Amino acid sequence: MPEYSFDLVVIGSGIAGQAAASSAAEAGLSVVMLEKTGSLGGSTAMSGGFFAFSGTGEQAADGVHDSADLFLNDMVAAGGGVSDRALLQTYLDHQAETYHWLKDQGVVFRALEISSGQSAPRSHNSVITEVLTTLHRNFTSHGGETRLNHRATRLVRENGKVTAVVVQSPDGESMFHSRGGIVLATGGFSRSTHLLRTFAPDALTAIPYGGKGNTGDGLKMAWKLGAGMADMSYVTATYGSHPDTGEEFHELLTAYYMGAIVVNKEGKRFMDESQSYKVLGREVLKEAEGLGFQIFDAKIRAKSHPGIPLNDIGMLENIGHVHKADSLEELARLAGIDAAGLVQTVARYNASITGDQADETGRTNLCNGVGELLPLDQAPFYAYPAKALMTTTYCGVTINSDAQVVDIDGDVIDGLYAIGEVTGGFHGAAYMTGTSLGKGAVFGRIVAQHASANLSPVRA
Numbered sequence: 101m102p103e104y105s106f107d108l109v110v111i112g113s114g115i116a117g118q119a120a121a122s123s124a125a126e127a128g129l130s131v132v133m134l135e136k137t138g139s140l141g142g143s144t145a146m147s148g149g150f151f152a153f154s155g156t157g158e159q160a161a162d163g164v165h166d167s168a169d170l171f172l173n174d175m176v177a178a179g180g181g182v183s184d185r186a187l188l189q190t191y192l193d194h195q196a197e198t199y200h201w202l203k204d205q206g207v208v209f210r211a212l213e214i215s216s217g218q219s220a221p222r223s224h225n226s227v228i229t230e231v232l233t234t235l236h237r238n239f240t241s242h243g244g245e246t247r248l249n250h251r252a253t254r255l256v257r258e259n260g261k262v263t264a265v266v267v268q269s270p271d272g273e274s275m276f277h278s279r280g281g282i283v284l285a286t287g288g289f290s291r292s293t294h295l296l297r298t299f300a301p302d303a304l305t306a307i308p309y310g311g312k313g314n315t316g317d318g319l320k321m322a323w324k325l326g327a328g329m330a331d332m333s334y335v336t337a338t339y340g341s342h343p344d345t346g347e348e349f350h351e352l353l354t355a356y357y358m359g360a361i362v363v364n365k366e367g368k369r370f371m372d373e374s375q376s377y378k379v380l381g382r383e384v385l386k387e388a389e390g391l392g393f394q395i396f397d398a399k400i401r402a403k404s405h406p407g408i409p410l411n412d413i414g415m416l417e418n419i420g421h422v423h424k425a426d427s428l429e430e431l432a433r434l435a436g437i438d439a440a441g442l443v444q445t446v447a448r449y450n451a452s453i454t455g456d457q458a459d460e461t462g463r464t465n466l467c468n469g470v471g472e473l474l475p476l477d478q479a480p481f482y483a484y485p486a487k488a489l490m491t492t493t494y495c496g497v498t499i500n501s502d503a504q505v506v507d508i509d510g511d512v513i514d515g516l517y518a519i520g521e522v523t524g525g526f527h528g529a530a531y532m533t534g535t536s537l538g539k540g541a542v543f544g545r546i547v548a549q550h551a552s553a554n555l556s557p558v559r560a
């Protein structure tokens with residue numbers, strides 16, 4: 101079989117793979133990036149483009165008070181206290197450097213939003229396809245090589261060290277050797293029925309989503325070598341997508357973080373809507389038809405943010421996905437919700453805001469402990485029917501702060517790195533918006549720096 105040799109072999113071309121490959125090529129390493137599908141980008145290319153950073157110029161310009169400590173507390177809380185603190189600290193230690201590196205390459209953060217798991221606005225929105233194009237241009241201009249339709253199938257370990265990977269392409273099998281390490285950046289397994297059935301059978305009823313190539317190949321290759329695993333029991337779908345959401349057009353609305361409530365077909369609320377949309381995703385799957393309707397009024401409709409994913413109500417109204425009526429009874433009829441149930445629920449909700457009565461779900465704020473609730477009392481009223489979308493898995497192989505894969509006994513698997521969604525331990529029980537793209541970029545940079553430092557004596 102044909103054999104090739106590089107300083108670094110990166111498997112996967114999403115944000116994690118591109119950040120590692122581009123940074124390593126910049127550092128002078130010879131790098132190949134292998135991608136199993138016919139196009140670059142994986143789930144990253146389908147994403148909302150939010151990166152979570154604190155202490156940025158965008159936050160300062162908006163007068164946002166945030167800090168690394170607050171960010172850490174939020175991540176620990178969002179993760180239910182089970183995240184690997186060393187990985188969170190590594191993220192915080194490297195976020196500024198990564199943010200500036202992205203900006204230096206021309207990445208533009210066009211909006212700043214507060215979203216799932218955040219108690220200060222720290223979701224920096226980018227046009228993610230432009231980010232990927234920018235990184236790939238940088239990679240190529242530094243001599244990096246890309247191979248599409250190249251699927252990594254097996255890691256080769258010699259004397260305890262991972263030294264090569266066997267790859268399947270339309271031309272047959274080939275072997276890619278690496279002097280500085282093999283990097284698994286293969287994404288999650290939202291497209292693997294087999295792995296979902298093994299780790300998260302409930303999620304099989306959610307709308308299938310995520311990059312087409314995200315079938316857990318990297319997880320399985322590392323598993324075979326004895327890699328540890330973390331967060332496997334927390335896989336859940338994300339709440340907030342219209343039932344007609346398809347491959348070509350992804351939509352997700354988080355009107356609940358602007359003040360909407362979520363009801364089932366009986367018009368009843370069934371969760372505290374201020375929680376992470378991953379937690380909401382788990383709850384909505386238990387409801388009839390897996391449906392939760394986001395109910396809001398004119399005040400919340402006015403908070404729509406045109407052009408910004410998750411917040412653009414106007415665009416969803418234009419494509420006919422939002423019901424609108426002058427009364428709650430009429431809204432219920434249009435949306436297929438029990439009218440009496442909806443009217444009672446809204447009355448109870450409003451009374452809990454203006455009166456002494458506690459909220460029936462325990463909700464006290466808009467999102468993650470902040471923001472004042474508003475009564476739903478100003479016509480017209482709106483309903484957005486939404487289901488849970490199986491976007492991401494956020495769990496997988498265990499790594500240390502240098503992104504080296506660690507086996508089930510806690511020992512480093514020499515020569516093997518893992519970054520991005522294929523890794524576990526970082527998010528814990530639930531994810532904060534923007535930390536997955538952020539994590540891919542941060543740990544991608546770390547791999548490049550680590551591999552480069554280890555190779556320098558060899559290259560000198």
Ligand SMILES: Cc1cc2nc3c(=O)[nH]c(=O)nc-3n(C[C@H](O)[C@H](O)[C@H](O)COP(=O)(O)OP(=O)(O)OC[C@H]3O[C@@H](n4cnc5c(N)ncnc54)[C@H](O)[C@@H]3O)c2cc1C
Nearest residue numbers: 112114116136142143144148150252287313520521536537
């Ligand atoms: C709709 C949607 C919206 C999202 N919005 C956000 C957001 O705004 N902010 C945020 O932080 N996160 C968001 N996420 C999550 C985030 O996009 C992903 O977790 C992240 O992009 C994963 O990056 P990655 O590089 O690890 O994997 P991916 O981007 O999925 O890339 C993995 C690549 O590896 C390839 N691959 C797999 N197996 C092999 C193999 N054997 N050989 C070669 N190649 C292989 C795949 O084909 C794929 O191209 C969103 C996800 C979705 C689906």
